[in-house]
Amino acid sequence: RAVESQSEGQCAPVDSLWRRYSEFELLRNYLSVTYPHIVVPPLPEKRADFVWHKLSADNMDPDFVERRRIGLENFLLRVASHPVLCQDKIFYSFLTQEGGWKEMVNETGFQLKADSRLKALNATFRVKNPDKRFTELKHYSDELQSVISHLLRVRARVADRLYGVYKVHGNYGRVFSEWSAIEKEMGDGLQSAGHHMDVYAASIDDILEEEEHYADQLKEYLFYAEALRAVCRKHELMQYDLEMAAQDLTSKKQQCEELATGTVRTFSLKGMTSKLFGQETPEQREAKIKVLEEQIQEGEEQLKSKNLEGRDFVKSAWADIERFKEQKNHDLKEALISYAVMQISMCKKGIQVWTNAKECFSKM
Amino acid sequence: KSLREMPHPLATSSSEEMGPALTPSPDLLLPRSIADKDLSLPNGTPVDTSSPASSSSLLNRLQLDDDLDVETRDLFVTVDDPKKHVCTMETYITYRVTTKTTRAEFDLPEYSVRRRYQDFDWLRNKLEESQPTHLIPPLPEKFVVKGVVDRFSEEFVETRRKALDKFLKRITDHPVLSFNEHFNVFLTAKDLNAYKKQGMALLSKVGESVKYVTGGYKVRSRPLEFAAIGDYLDTFSLKLGTIDRIAQRIIKEQLEYLVELREYGPVYSTWGGLEVELSEPLEGVSACIGNCCTALEELSEDMTEEFLPVLREYILYAESMKNVLKKRDQVQAEYEAKLEAVALKKEDRPKVPTDVEKCQDRVECFNADLKADMERWQNNKRQDFRHLLMGMADKNIQYYEKVCVT
Numbered sequence: 001r002a003v004e005s006q007s008e009g010q011c012a013p014v015d016s017l018w019r020r021y022s023e024f025e026l027l028r029n030y031l032s033v034t035y036p037h038i039v040v041p042p043l044p045e046k047r048a049d050f051v052w053h054k055l056s057a058d059n060m061d062p063d064f065v066e067r068r069r070i071g072l073e074n075f076l077l078r079v080a081s082h083p084v085l086c087q088d089k090i091f092y093s094f095l096t097q098e099g100g101w102k103e104m105v106n107e108t109g110f111q112l113k114a115d116s117r118l119k120a121l122n123a124t125f126r127v128k129n130p131d132k133r134f135t136e137l138k139h140y141s142d143e144l145q146s147v148i149s150h151l152l153r154v155r156a157r158v159a160d161r162l163y164g165v166y167k168v169h170g171n172y173g174r175v176f177s178e179w180s181a182i183e184k185e186m187g188d189g190l191q192s193a194g195h196h197m198d199v200y201a202a203s204i205d206d207i208l209e210e211e212e213h214y215a216d217q218l219k220e221y222l223f224y225a226e227a228l229r230a231v232c233r234k235h236e237l238m239q240y241d242l243e244m245a246a247q248d249l250t251s252k253k254q255q256c257e258e259l260a261t262g263t264v265r266t267f268s269l270k271g272m273t274s275k276l277f278g279q280e281t282p283e284q285r286e287a288k289i290k291v292l293e294e295q296i297q298e299g300e301e302q303l304k305s306k307n308l309e310g311r312d313f314v315k316s317a318w319a320d321i322e323r324f325k326e327q328k329n330h331d332l333k334e335a336l337i338s339y340a341v342m343q344i345s346m347c348k349k350g351i352q353v354w355t356n357a358k359e360c361f362s363k364m
Numbered sequence: 365k366s367l368r369e370m371p372h373p374l375a376t377s378s379s380e381e382m383g384p385a386l387t388p389s390p391d392l393l394l395p396r397s398i399a400d401k402d403l404s405l406p407n408g409t410p411v412d413t414s415s416p417a418s419s420s421s422l423l424n425r426l427q428l429d430d431d432l433d434v435e436t437r438d439l440f441v442t443v444d445d446p447k448k449h450v451c452t453m454e455t456y457i458t459y460r461v462t463t464k465t466t467r468a469e470f471d472l473p474e475y476s477v478r479r480r481y482q483d484f485d486w487l488r489n490k491l492e493e494s495q496p497t498h499l500i501p502p503l504p505e506k507f508v509v510k511g512v513v514d515r516f517s518e519e520f521v522e523t524r525r526k527a528l529d530k531f532l533k534r535i536t537d538h539p540v541l542s543f544n545e546h547f548n549v550f551l552t553a554k555d556l557n558a559y560k561k562q563g564m565a566l567l568s569k570v571g572e573s574v575k576y577v578t579g580g581y582k583v584r585s586r587p588l589e590f591a592a593i594g595d596y597l598d599t600f601s602l603k604l605g606t607i608d609r610i611a612q613r614i615i616k617e618q619l620e621y622l623v624e625l626r627e628y629g630p631v632y633s634t635w636g637g638l639e640v641e642l643s644e645p646l647e648g649v650s651a652c653i654g655n656c657c658t659a660l661e662e663l664s665e666d667m668t669e670e671f672l673p674v675l676r677e678y679i680l681y682a683e684s685m686k687n688v689l690k691k692r693d694q695v696q697a698e699y700e701a702k703l704e705a706v707a708l709k710k711e712d713r714p715k716v717p718t719d720v721e722k723c724q725d726r727v728e729c730f731n732a733d734l735k736a737d738m739e740r741w742q743n744n745k746r747q748d749f750r751h752l753l754m755g756m757a758d759k760n761i762q763y764y765e766k767v768c769v770t
Binding site: 143144147148150151154155157158161162164165168171172175178179185186189193329332333336337339340343344347348350351354355357358361362364 | 596599600603606607610613614617618620621623624625627628631632634635638639641642645646649652746749750753754757758760761763764765767768
């Protein structure tokens with residue numbers, strides 16, 4: 001299991017300690033549940049995905065472990081630089097408290113919320129009046145996930161093919177060497193050109209290693225899209241809850257009115273049975289009305305607070321979403337630029353090698 | 365002319381090199397076989413003998429040398445302008461063969477005739493027959509698998525035209541072959557078919573060709589140098605075959621890479637459609653990848669059209685050269701057998717019988733011709749490959765430069 005050691009910048013009780021991947025997962029789950037309106041930074045992938053043939057899919061592979069380490073460090077930096085999340089006590093103790101951190105997390109009782117949240121995330125329900133911005137955003141996050149995973153898949157195939165092209169050139173190295181043995185004047189030129197072909201073939205390993213970092217940057221946003229989606233879903237959930245509550249209140253009010261006025265406006269089984277089997281006594285009716293009135297009052301208060309909750313959520317969530325959007329645009333722009341730089345450097349290396357080879361050929 | 369009467373390439377000790385730039389020979393009509401050393405500038409730079417029609421930038425660099433050479437060359441041949449002919453019996457392509465010359469052997473200074481592949485093939489066979497001691501340049505492959513390759517596609521016709529052009533230029537540059545009678549007729553005759561028919565009837569003419577016994581004799585002591593040449597050609601063909609396979613594999617891998625790239629680029633475009641601020645950079649990346657695809661396509665095309673044919677041509681060349689070596693062995697074997705027969709007779713003869721003498725001469729002539737041709741071949745080969753490999757390097761450099769710019 002990958003482990004990570006972090007150091008604290010502030011004067012903390014512990015300077016650095018060890019954490020396993022599962023503890024990072026626990027931390028993130030806690031944060032996601034406790035701050036549902038925040039787009040919580042994602043963890044690096046659990047298993048190596050989008051591999052091209054040379055990269056092993058083994059979790060113990062040193063390259064994978066190293067890239068995971070970088071990903072985990074990045075996660076912590078993201079949380080630490082978030083205006084809201086960085087203040088969380090559990091996060092703080094994750095960084096500073098050696099023992100008993102797990103228990104501390106469990107004591108918060110977030111698990112209960114986590115379970116229901118998980119169910120809700122996957123449930124299907126229809127919301128009548130969602131905030132249009134969230135609907136659009138959810139649609140966007142779905143598309144983003146789809147396009148980035150497509151991109152990563154194709155990139156892996158591209159890397160695979162490029163690897164093949166470079167490596168076959170290595171065969172030139174060997175055959176030029178063999179050929180040079182039977183030549184007189186051409187021998188030296190062929191031999192040294194062959195050496196450059198070997199260099200060319202070997203250069204692809206470093207090039208593709210660097211490209212993995214670019215892929216990792218894209219992957220982070222692939223997973224971020226998931227977090228974005230979760231926030232949208234939370235809004236939908238709250239909105240649905242609100243709508244259900246409002247609906248319930250309306251029907252209760254209606255029932256109350258019907259009982260009070262004696263008119264049956266809506267069809268109900270109770271109404272039918274009472275028609276068939278006889279009406280209630282006035283005392284019974286009074287009691288019912290009283291219960292309903294209490295419920296209605298409760299319901300109205302609940303509805304009020306739910307409304308408030310909903311509006312607060314929308315406000316704070318949207319604020320964080322704006323923050324996230326800017327972060328995303330900035331980060332991805334930088335990622336694309338560094339990708340372009342990588343490509344240019346690869347071309348320059350190619351030019352260098354072939355120029356050297358050409359010189360060798362010219363001396364034939 | 366019979367072998368004995370032809371001026372021997374190595375007859376004159378030409379240890380000094382001709383300086384064509386300094387003293388243009390007054391009698392350009394002298395058979396060039398006397399000044400057999402490869403034309404080179406006083407500073408020793410070899411002269412490039414590849415087709416002037418080539419568009420390689422490398423050739424432009426050497427054009428200067430060519431210009432100096434023009435003064436001593438007296439025969440120029442070009443193959444171009446392929447045209448399709450449709451007849452009831454068949455469809456075929458003819459090429460225009462243009463000749464410019466100041467040689468006395470030619471009646472006119474300029475000729476322009478149309479020839480088809482069959483005619484080139486006929487010429488090559490005639491040259492092999494009439495100059496068996498020389499290395500005849502190869503022709504591009506005769507047979508093409510129908511259905512796999514389109515015989516009339518622009519690409520195929522152009523590749524063939526280049527090879528035919530090279531074939532004729534190599535003969536033109538050869539001090540002995542360029543004076544061959546059949547070559548002359550090939551370049552000049554309006555109706556080649558009539559001449560061909562005439563030639564068939566004269567097969568038995570003595571002096572036209574020297575008869576060679578096929579098989580039956582084994583060489584006792586093959587001179588080391590020819591054994592070495594044989595070994596060299598074997599390894600050479602092998603290595604070229606390997607390089608051909610590697611190059612093909614690279615092209616295949618490049619094309620597969622291209623396929624993936626073609627899918628890769630548009631994904632960035634799709635993503636760009638989702639975004640607002642990132643839309644421009646993402647579209648930019650997509651466009652770049654598109655340009656990379658184009659550059660890669662050009663590279664693969666160049667390699668297929670320019671690099672591979674030359675490799676194949678040299679493999680064919682090596683094959684025909686090995687055949688010439690075999691013939692040389694046979695001639696020597698015949699001589700050795702005759703010599704042995706004479707020795708066995710144990711008669712005290714002051715003079716060796718004339719036919720044995722003739723054999724000896726034949727062997728010596730063959731050896732000499734072959735040696736001279738081998739030297740020229742080695743030099744030309746070196747230049748050709750230098751040009752070829754530099755071209756390959758250049759193409760790759762250009763590819764990377766294009767990608768860099770995008």
